[in-house]
Every structure is written in structure tokens, then in C-alpha cells.
Amino acid sequence: MGSYSELLKTRGVARIIAAQLTARFPSGMLSLAFLLHVEQQTGSYGSAGLVLAATSIGQAVAGPLTSRMMGRFGMRPVLITTLTICVAAIVAIGVIPPIMPLYLGIGLLAGLSTPPVQPAVRTIYPKMVNSRQLTPLFSLDASAQEIIWVVGPVVTTFVSTQLGTIWGILLAAALMIVGGAWFISSPELGRVRIPRSKRRFGVVLARPPVLLATVVGFLLIGACAAIEAGVVAVFGHGGAEAGIVLAIFSIGSLAGGLFLGHTPIGPWSTARRMFIVFAGTALAAGAMDFWWLAGTLFVAGIGIAPALAVLFAIVSASVKFSDTAEAYGWVGTGQLIGAALGSALAGFLIDGNGAQGAFWAAAALAFLGTLVPALAKRWHPDLRGRDASPIPDTEPVPITPS
Numbered sequence: 001m002g003s004y005s006e007l008l009k010t011r012g013v014a015r016i017i018a019a020q021l022t023a024r025f026p027s028g029m030l031s032l033a034f035l036l037h038v039e040q041q042t043g044s045y046g047s048a049g050l051v052l053a054a055t056s057i058g059q060a061v062a063g064p065l066t067s068r069m070m071g072r073f074g075m076r077p078v079l080i081t082t083l084t085i086c087v088a089a090i091v092a093i094g095v096i097p098p099i100m101p102l103y104l105g106i107g108l109l110a111g112l113s114t115p116p117v118q119p120a121v122r123t124i125y126p127k128m129v130n131s132r133q134l135t136p137l138f139s140l141d142a143s144a145q146e147i148i149w150v151v152g153p154v155v156t157t158f159v160s161t162q163l164g165t166i167w168g169i170l171l172a173a174a175l176m177i178v179g180g181a182w183f184i185s186s187p188e189l190g191r192v193r194i195p196r197s198k199r200r201f202g203v204v205l206a207r208p209p210v211l212l213a214t215v216v217g218f219l220l221i222g223a224c225a226a227i228e229a230g231v232v233a234v235f236g237h238g239g240a241e242a243g244i245v246l247a248i249f250s251i252g253s254l255a256g257g258l259f260l261g262h263t264p265i266g267p268w269s270t271a272r273r274m275f276i277v278f279a280g281t282a283l284a285a286g287a288m289d290f291w292w293l294a295g296t297l298f299v300a301g302i303g304i305a306p307a308l309a310v311l312f313a314i315v316s317a318s319v320k321f322s323d324t325a326e327a328y329g330w331v332g333t334g335q336l337i338g339a340a341l342g343s344a345l346a347g348f349l350i351d352g353n354g355a356q357g358a359f360w361a362a363a364a365l366a367f368l369g370t371l372v373p374a375l376a377k378r379w380h381p382d383l384r385g386r387d388a389s390p391i392p393d394t395e396p397v398p399i400t401p402s
Contacts, residue, residue: 010133012187012188013128016121016128016188017144019179019186020117020118021144021145021147022175022178022179022182023115023179023180023183024117024148024179025148025151025176026152026173026176027148028148028151029152029155029156029168029172030055030172031225031339031343032152032168032228032232032246033156033160033165033168034048034051034052034107034169035228035232035343036048036157037093037169041098041165042098042100044351046347046348046350047100047347048347049343049344049345050344050347051093051103051107052107052225052340052347053340053343053344054107054108054111054340055107055108055111055340056111056337056340056343057108057111057336057337057340058107058113058114059111059112060332060334060340061111062112062113062114062116063330063332063333064201064329064330065201065329066078066115066116067116067120067328067332068201070120070325071196071325072196074193075192076184076189076190078116079117079120079184079189080184083180083184085109085113086114086115087176087177089106089109089110089113090169090173091169091170092106093107093110093169094173095166111336116325116332118328118332119325119328119332120325121141122138122141122312122316122324122328123192123324124188124189126316126321127188127191128188134316135309135383136262138309138312138313138316139257139258139305140257140258141309142305142306142308142309142312143253143254143257143258143305146250146253146254146305153242153243153246154240154243155171155243156168156243157240157242157243161240194324194325205327207318208379209315209379209381210315210318210319210327210330212373212379212380213311214330214334215334215372216307216311216334216369216373217311217334217338218341219338219366219372220274220304220335220338220365220366221334221336221342222338223281223361223362223363223369224304224362225339225340225343225346226343226346226358226361227249227281227297227300227359227362228246228343229342229343229350229358230346230355230356230359231245231246231297233346233350233354233355234293234355241290245293248294249297249300251301252297252298252301252304254305256276256303256304256305256306257306260306263306264384265313265381265384266383267377267378267380267382268377269310270310270314270373270380271370271373273303273310274303274369274370274373276302277301277303277307277366277369278363278367278370279300280297280299280300280302280303281300281359281362281363281366282363282366283296283299284296284297284359284363285359285360285362285363288356312328312331314380317383341365342362342365345361346358346362
């Protein structure tokens with residue numbers, strides 16, 4: 001904990017973490033808010049899952065594009081434009097009539113315009129701390145973001161059940177405006193400029209560590225999305241149980257990230273962390289009881305933040321600085337496609353087999369998330385004793401004859 005304290009005392013680190021967490025806080029609210037609202041309006045979890053899938057697909061398509069655009073146009077112009085469009089689309093979901101084609105189209109637009117806060121901040125981090133602090137900073141960031149998933153579902157469930165589902169959506173939109181404005185005004189966005197990449201769009205995805213992080217992130221977040229849908233289906237939206245269980249799930253992730261954040265990253269690190277997620281999720285599928293789900297999902301959560309921290313670190317250590325934003329955009333795309341698959345698959349399994357079907361899907365995705373890095377460990381960077389900073393961009397220096 002002493003090293004985390006040292007990190008937070010580093011100039012600007014605490015502020016930028018707080019700003020980006022606030023900007024991203026609606027991420028912990030919108031999936032559940034959309035799920036509750038669309039299910040209430042249409043009477044179908046399958047329909048709600050399709051809207052979530054459309055939103056996630058839009059985010060997946062836009063992620064690498066908007067991230068790369070930050071190197072061309074600057075971070076602030078891209079963030080301001082996407083923030084404005086996204087807020088308008090979120091508000092529209094809450095107020096339009098329950099017409100599925102409209103829900104799907106506006107959900108897609110909300111996804112396409114999601115501000116690329118995560119790639120921006122993860123590109124900034126290596127310029128704020130020394131190489132020794134970078135891996136712990138990734139771990140602290142992955143752990144701190146669990147506050148989003150601890151508080152977000154509880155707030156969304158309370159507001160949506162007590163005041164109405166539309167108010168859950170409008171609150172998320174308001175927080176997106178406040179957080180986005182704070183992050184965009186951060187001095188670091190003016191001091192750090194992402195160099196314009198000289199490589200073709202998409203080439204960075206061919207780097208094995210980036211591809212590995214993208215695939216594993218896809219499976220991990222897919223499992224989490226299926227768990228979220230399953231918990232809501234078990235407890236419905238007439239009480240706070242769903243939000244509490246999801247908060248406990250995230251508390252497990254927060255604890256795991258803080259306590260495992262300094263563990264050296266070797267070739268087996270991702271597989272070991274994903275196995276924790278799989279084990280807890282497989283146990284959770286055994287009974288749809290409040291205390292059983294709370295306990296088993298706490299165990300599953302222990303592996304989530306540590307796994308994400310490893311994925312961030314191996315990407316950072318494997319690409320040039322000019323490619324980091326796009327690389328993180330692709331990793332985010334993998335995660336969002338996973339969320340789309342997990343939400344849609346869980347929704348249809350819930351309609352056909354009950355809430356337990358969602359946990360079957362989550363366990364299967366988490367198992368694949370353990371198997372893939374185990375089979376691909378030769379592509380997994382060994383960062384034990386190594387610097388996780390991006391590879392510096394270098395250019396030929398002209399020499400004038402004397």
C-alpha cells in the first residue's frame with residue numbers, strides 16, 4: 001500500500017485518476033439502466049440484450065477509430081465531439097417510445113460516439129510516472145475503476161426502482177457531462193500529445209501481445225456481462241438485491257487488484273488470473289441464492305482487476321508510443337464485442353432456460369479466457385524485471401556535413 005501512496009503523491013496522478021473515473025462512471029450505470037428500462041418497456045430480456053449488444057457493437061467499431069483520431073486531431077477535440085453526441089443519444093433512449101428499431105439505432109449511435117477516455121488516459125499514464133511505477137499504476141487504475149462497478153449498479157438499481165427507469169438513464173447522462181468536462185479540462189491533456197502514427201490503421205493488432213490482450217479481454221468482459229444479466233434476472237428489479245450482489249462482485253475485483261497489483265508479470269500471469277474468474281463463476285452457477293451468489297462472485301471478482309492490469313501492461317510494453325491509443329482502442333473493442341456477445345447470449349438463455357443459463361454462458365467464456373493465454377503463453381511478454389513503458393518513437397536525425 002506504501003507504493004500506492006507514493007503513486008498518488010506524484011504530481012497529477014490522483015487528479016487524473018479521479019477525473020477519468022468520474023468521466024467513465026456512467027459505464028457502470030448504463031448497461032444496467034438500459035437493461036432495466038428496455039425490459040420494462042418491452043417485457044423481454046432478449047430485446048434488452050439486443051439493445052445492449054447494439055450499443056456495445058457501436059463502441060467496438062468506434063474504439064480504434066476515435067483512439068487513432070486523437071493522434072491526428074488531438075485528444076480534446078475528439079473527446080468534446082464524441083461526448084456531445086453520446087449524451088444526446090443516451091437521453092433519447094430514455095425518452096423515445098418503446099419501438100425496437102429506434103432503440104437499436106440510437107443504442108448503436110450511443111456506442112459509436114462513446115468518448116475514448118480509457119485509451120486517452122492509458123496513453124497519458126506512461127508520461128506521468130517513471131518506469132518502476134507504471135505497472136503498479138496500471139494495477140491501481142484497474143482496481144480503482146471497480147468503484148464504478150461497485151457504486152454504479154447500486155445507484156442505478158436504487159434510482160430506477162424508486163423513481164423510474166428513465167431517471168436512471170438521465171442520471172447517467174448528467175454524470176457523463178460532469179465527468180467528461182472535468183477530464184477534458186485536465187492539464188495533462190494539453191501537455192501530452194499523441195504522435196501521429198505512421199503505420200496503417202489496424203497493423204498494431206497484428207502484434208501478438210495486442211491480439212492476445214484483445215481476445216482475452218473479449219472473453220473476460222463477455223463473462224462479466226453475462227453475469228450481470230444473470231444477477232438481474234435472478235432478483236428482478238423490484239429490490240436492491242441485484243445491485244448489492246453486483247457490488248460485491250466488484251468489491252472482489254477491487255480487493256484482488258490491490259493485493260495482487262505488485263505480483264511480477266510472467267508468461268502464466270493472465271491464465272492464472274482468469275482461472276480465478278472461471279472457478280468463481282462455475283461455482284456461482286450451482287445455486288441461485290443471494291448469499292451463494294454473493295460469495296462465489298466475490299471469488300470470481302478477485303481475478304478481474306489483476307487480469308485487466310496484466311493486459312494493459314503487456315500492451316504498453318509491446319508497442320510504440322504513437323500506437324498506444326489505437327492498441328488500447330482495439331483492446332477496448334475486444335472487450336465491448338465480448339459485452340455484446342455476453343449480454344445477447346445471456347438474454348436469450350434467460351428467456352429459454354431461466355437465470356441459470358446466463359451463468360452457464362459466463363462460465364464457458366471464462367474457461368476459454370483461461371485456456372487461450374495458457375495455449376499462447378509464448379506470445380505473452382515476460383515483464384519480470386522489465387520496463388512496461390511503451391517503445392519510444394524514433395526518427396532519423398539529419399546530419400549536416402561540416
